[in-house]
Amino acid sequence: MNLKQKFSDSDLQRIKQAVKDAEDKISGEIVPVIVERSGHYVEGNYRGSLVGASLVFLFMIVLDRYIITDATNTLYYDPVFIFIAVIIGGVLGAILPNFIDPLKKSLISQRHLDYSTRQRAENAFLEEEVFNTRHRTGIMIFISFFEHEVIVMADKGISKVVEQKQWDKIVADLIAHIRSGKIVEGLEASIKRCGEILLEKGFYKTDDDTNELGDELRFDS
Structure with missing residues (x-):
């Protein structure tokens, strides 16, 4: 089954709406990305x-x-x-x-799985142009199915003021949702929490703020 086919139109709309709602009050962009696997191994x-x-x-x-x-x-x-x-x-x-x-x-070491997932996440960050925001306030929520790994990657405008443990908590919660078969609910919760963190850190939406990146869930091969 194609990765995208695992999600219904309703699922995709829910995730898109979650991004839209989270970005409604913040000056930032949240980009969810899902890949089947991060390497050929x-x-x-x-x-x-x-x-x-x-x-x-x-x-x-x-x-x-x-x-x-x-x-x-x-x-x-x-x-x-x-x-x-x-x-x-x-x-x-x-x-x-x-x-x-x-x-x-x-047959693959966990170290290699972790390294490949990190590399694929960094590539996706560039491919999806998460860095391409006016104030460098993009956040990517990256899921790699085969490895069962999640990475939250924030651009430098955010990462310099948000502690890593907050991203780690989002990762742990999302993984728990995925393991229980509730990936859509997990993504909704993770997206919402990313928006809350930006509000807590003062990244308020300005009058001239625009939706610089799309709200939809990205699928990469």
Whole structure:
């Protein structure tokens, strides 16, 4: 299923309205962005290949030691047969992670997942031009589904006066909503809280303030 298809028109309208309401009294722009995954993680396929090949080889050892007792089964002891069986195990081990996300994720270090998500968030910040506001008051709420990670990234006009722990609290609350299957409600709450933080820090809307960035939820591949 396409990532956008996971959201109904009503869901998208609710998120858009949440952004509009949050920006109604503030001089700032809130940009929600969702991506399917932040990296291709080819090393997961390589590791899967090694695991698959190793498991097949170990399985053949177990068969030889404890199950097969007929030494006349010459095919099983043929080096070419063993080689082909191990290669098939390696190929399957490399392919399966492409179809089973939890398997692929288990083959990738958390450090690499975190790094890739951070890099993708920084790219999205530039691609969506969150920095392109008059007073550098853009905030991006970034969600990466595969990694199950959320990043709130604020431009320098905001980040210099807002403590990181406030963004961390928004991240934790949004992740809790996502894990309970309430991503739309989580986004609405996170967007609202971002607006409240800007009001608390004095980023009031001025008479000449314009909607510099769109209010809709962004989907990146």
